Amino acid sequence: MTIPPRRPLTLRDVSEASGVSEMTVSRVLRNRGDVSDKTRARVLDAAKALGYVPNKIAGALASQRVNLVAVIIPSMSNMVFPEVMMGISEVLDDTELQPVVGLTHYRAEREEAVLYEMLSWRPAGVILAGLEHTDAARAMLANAGIPIVEIMDVDGEPVDAMVGISHRRAGRTMGEAIVQAGYSRVGFMGTKMPLDHRARKRFEGFTQALARAGIEMADREFYAGGSALVKGREMTAAMMDRTPELDFLYYSNDMIGAGGLLYCLERGCDIPDSLGLAGFNGVNLLRGLPKHLATMDACRHEIGRRAAEIIAARTIQGAQGGGEVVVLEPEITFGDTLRRPPDPPLPFAEVDA
Amino acid sequence: MTIPPRRPLTLRDVSEASGVSEMTVSRVLRNRGDVSDKTRARVLDAAKALGYVPNKIAGALASQRVNLVAVIIPSMSNMVFPEVMMGISEVLDDTELQPVVGLTHYRAEREEAVLYEMLSWRPAGVILAGLEHTDAARAMLANAGIPIVEIMDVDGEPVDAMVGISHRRAGRTMGEAIVQAGYSRVGFMGTKMPLDHRARKRFEGFTQALARAGIEMADREFYAGGSALVKGREMTAAMMDRTPELDFLYYSNDMIGAGGLLYCLERGCDIPDSLGLAGFNGVNLLRGLPKHLATMDACRHEIGRRAAEIIAARTIQGAQGGGEVVVLEPEITFGDTLRRPPDPPLPFAEVDA
């Protein structure tokens, strides 16, 4: 039974309650330096009895060390960033470091504001999505004097370290797989580009792969907002209506792809033979669908882990480092909606066998 | 062109660069007090040129005010908490306050640890999910001397304020709707209970409603982990196999409900006449499905808003308050998978008309 304090408790309160100097109390509470078992026990008892919660603000100011890692991402709502966060948390859970998340909603000015706000708390490091930032944001990052890891994308120049996949290459790889599987009348559906650089780069890579095969995209449509599943369904309906000769639909994310797939299945389309579909992301939410949508894993979990590992490694006493680059290689999952390309001839195939 | 500083910049640096006292620089940077336009401009220029980022740690220590609101929730991965966050952010975006999120993964000890960590940063308020906490956590909350809002659930005693729905009542309401619609052989599928108090309360309320109508649950199954869509499909398959006479399936969340629905549709079940289904949550992700799953909105967005409003209101200068209770009333969405109950007779119905 303790009386609720008007004023938050301080080290001094614990010091007085235990009859030990503030300094020693501080040592006990941080498990630092030599303290006799007897003193330690007395301090711990007093702290617990009072319900003392240390003031990290004062601690951080005095020690010039903060165990926070700023994580700045566009959104939490599309399933990709929560997975990145999982990876980050897994790694940081084994350290003293704690992630603190800020959201940009895909807006550069907002990213700049969030970054400023977070840097003002002097975090131990920053993990942020993408390589595109305002000049001011880039300047802040460069001058922060702490490890900075840009994640998701590697198509560009990082301020410091970067971990991700090449979205340009991912788009190209999918385009090539589609061409090799024999599809040729391709439609694309995706998010409005200017907001999402990575979706844009995938689109560019994809277009390029088709172009190399002499194929021009037969139709395309972009959306913003709304439930992705519904949007995928609606866009697909509209596109198949408008351009019925399409034999492949490429979606910029699995959620709209799933909506499209459900629509096509209802319509009784012959998938993947007369019509192929593919999405992007490897959202495992969707594995319960009647057919498994072809997709490409964005390595989100691994990206989170590797980024956190870089921060953690550089945060330990007197560590060196800087400019780490980790390029992950996503792979296509063919699922049930994309024909596998014919096996390439074996180098020394026995053709007569 | 500024040279990257080894040591982070301080107010003093800006003071020297602008030839204005630290105090005045501080005033300019916080838009407080009277400062001449000339001085203001000089300070702002110097700060920007240097790339100064204020140190909120020092600021918070000196002013005893922190603009952070601790938000402690179980998880980000099931679509319900991201929506709560949206509501919170919308409201806090119009204030000086900023949400900081901590995750408990539905574990009380973890909640306690996260709470301790967050309180040590002396936030302006705490929003946390649920009314069930460890004794230590409850004590910390009671002694923190800041507004505390417990959200989601109102079936219990709050430490301070609470905003949510009665999950017990939500379960009961759904049970009653099912009974009134004439279903009688009911199966239940849900998450493993001990982890999720709100799911447990819904289950209890549901069971009770059935019991009052003399109905005993015909089958039930609980799961943990894995993709919810797949689990819903698998559990449904197993249950329909085991207990083919079922005419209603109640799922503890929309995601497993969606998996079950897809399975039943594939099997050609006659929905909602021979078989009804319902979930919980009103996840609008799922509106793209072939049939609209009956569900009940958990008012997540509104809960977030109201909780944030309470914190915001109590944070303004000299505000009073405490113990606010907001009970929201979720409503059933019948969708395409639950028969509407027959209209109740009108009070003065003209029976002969």
Added chain:
DNA sequence: ATGAAAGCGCTAACAT
């Protein structure tokens, strides 16, 4: 093993 003094970078309160 413990304590005393100084100061982290800011802001409140009080000058002027």
Added chain:
DNA sequence: ATGTTAGCGCTTTCAT
């Protein structure tokens, strides 16, 4: 409108 002084609650460093 601007400056000065004295902390905020800790930790660092140096004594003992």
